[in-house]
Amino acid sequence: MRSIAKYKLADRRVEAGVQLLRPGEPSHETYELIEGWAFQYALFPDGRRQILNFVLPGAILGFHRDNDEVLTYGVEALTNTVVASYRINASDVFERDLETGMQLLWLLSRDLRLAFDRLASVGCLSAQERVAHLLLELFIRSRMRWPGHQIEHLNLPLTQEHIGDATGLTSVHVNRMLRDLGKRGILEFQYRHLRILDPDRLVELAAVDPYVLQSWIGLSVTSADRLETEVD
C-alpha cells in the first residue's frame, strides 16, 4: 500500500468489540485494517444482524465518493486490531493518483466476489453446507494471508453466533451443524480453533465450484503479494 500512504493520518489501536463505523453516521474517516480481524454488518430495526463480510488486514473500510455520504452498514472489530486512518475520497484519488485508484478497484472487485459467493451460499444451500462454505472460505483466505502456520489448523476468532449471523442461521442450529460436521469427520471447530479433517469432502459439501475456489486462492495470493510492498 505504498501509494495510499500519502493520505495517512494516524494509526490507532482498537479493541475487540468496538464499533469502527456505525450505520447511520456520516463517514468522515476512511480506515485501512492493519492488524487483526473485523467484520461488516447490516442491522435491522428489530435487532437482527447480517454479517456481510469478514475483514482481514489490507482492506479499506468506509471509503466513499462523498465525505458526507451516510453509511448503510457498520464495521466492528472482531479481535484487538490496529487501523490506519486516511482522509481520502474518490475525487482525490483519481485526480492525482492512478496506482491508488487501481488498488481500490481491485479491493472492491474482490469484495464484490466474496459478497456474491456468500449470497449464493445463503440463498441456495442447506444449513450444513452454509456453515461448511463459510469456514472453508475463511480458512482459505486466512491461510493465504498468513501462510506460515501449520497445515489444516487455524485460529478463527469467531463465536457460533458470528457464524450464525453470517449464514442466516441461529447460533443454536450452527452448533448442531458443527457437531454433525465433526461426527462426519469433515472438520472440527471448538474454542475458536478450526481443524480441517477431510479437505476434499469439505470442498464437495460446501458446493464450491472449482473455479470459485481457484478465484479465492488467486485473489488471496495476489492480496498477500500486494501487501508485501507495504513493508519497505
Add this chain to the structure above:
Amino acid sequence: MRSIAKYKLADRRVEAGVQLLRPGEPSHETYELIEGWAFQYALFPDGRRQILNFVLPGAILGFHRDNDEVLTYGVEALTNTVVASYRINASDVFERDLETGMQLLWLLSRDLRLAFDRLASVGCLSAQERVAHLLLELFIRSRMRWPGHQIEHLNLPLTQEHIGDATGLTSVHVNRMLRDLGKRGILEFQYRHLRILDPDRLVELAAVDPYVLQSWIGLSVTSADRLETEVD
C-alpha cells in the same frame, strides 16, 4: 459513458434468455448493457440457481483485471437487449485513462452495495419481507432510470421463478406471498406488471432503513445523471 467509448468494438442485439456470459468460461469480452434488462447468477452443480443482481442499462459486465480470468458467475438477458462489446482490462484503463477508472470504481461500489442489501435481505428477512424488499428495490432503480412513466406503476420483466431465485424461495411460495401482499393492499404483481398500492407500508414491511433507501435513490439518480452524458 464518453470515456469508455474509446474501447468500444461493436453493438449487438441479444434476445431474451440468451447467456451473455457463462460461468466457467474465460472472459475475453467486456460488455456494457445499452438497452433492456439482464441478470447475473451463480449456478450450483445440482442445478440450483441464485440470482445475484438484476442489471439495468449502464452496467458493465464481465470486466476483470486479467483477460484470461475464469468467470465464476453468468449473465443472462432477461428481455431483448442491446449490448456494446469492449476490449478492455484494468491495466489498460488505469495506465491511460482516469475518467474511465473512476466510472468503473463507481459502478463497482454501487453493485457491492446492492449485493450487501440483498444478502442482508436473504439472510435476515421472512419470505414476505424478502419479496417486498426485492420488488421495492427494482421499483426504485427502474423508476430512477426511466423517470417519465406513470406513478406507482411499472413493467418488470420477471417471472415468479426469477423472484424466487433472487430471494432464495421457491416460485410456489413466491406466488403465495404475492397473493398475500395483494390481499393486504400493499402491492400487486401480475402479468409482469407491478403496481404499488401502499408505498409507506411497503417500505416498512421491506424493513428498508431510511438511509439505505436514500442510498438507492441517490445512486440511481447519480447513475442517470452520469448516463445522460452518454448521449451527447
Add this chain to the structure above:
DNA sequence: CGTATTCTTGACCCGCTTCAACTCAAGTGG
C-alpha cells in the same frame, strides 16, 4: 474463586418446501 459469556442438548413448533393437480394465456400448425 465467582460471574459472565459461550456452548450444548432436548422438545416442540412453524415457515417454507415438496409434490401434484389444475387453470390460464399465448402460440402453432392442421
Add this chain to the structure above:
DNA sequence: CCACTTGAGTTGAAGCGGGTCAAGAATACG
C-alpha cells in the same frame, strides 16, 4: 377455426428443516 402444446401462475395437502424456548455444562475472566 379449432386441437394441441408450452410456459407461467394458482392452490391444496403433507412433510421437514430450521427456529424457538429453556435448562444445563463448559470455558474464559476478573
